[in-house]
Amino acid sequence: MRQLDIYIDGAAKGNPGPAGIGVVILQDGRALKNISRFIGNKTNNVAEYSALIYALQEALILRVDKIRVWTDSELLSKQIKGEYRVKHENLKPLFEQVKHLTGGFGSFEIHHISRERNCGADKLANQAVKEAKIRRQA
Secondary structure, three states: OOEEEEEEEEEEOOOOEEEEEEEEEEEOOEEEEEEEEEEEEEOHHHHHHHHHHHHHHHHHHOOOOEEEEEEOOHHHHHHHHOOOOOOOOOOHHHHHHHHHHHOOOOEEEEEEOOOHHHHHHHHHHHHHHHHHHHHHHO
8 A cells, every 4th residue: 555645735926816836745755746837827725726636636646545635724624624614616616626536545634734844835836836927027
């Protein structure tokens, strides 16, 4: 049984505004993959969900049985756990997509952590936004 620890973050400058995702995939404490992607103009919550969806898709490609996801988004974590309702219509299809994707794993956990403990994914998400702005200015 292979297990991954995945740190995720979404960032939006303007909310909505230019947004990016950051994903750090670890196995046994070693980095397997770092992902930084610009995702267009989105809200911060859509960026957080997008980071989770991207991470889950990557984990499925890697054929892993067990994943633990770490996020600094309390809203995302609690909505996925069923502790908060998904109120915004634009998040409902993303929530359903996450639920569908998590069914592909033997074990799925999501945990809320502090921003300080999520600095790798945060840096990647912000890097994606910054690089997109630089490309537009060039």
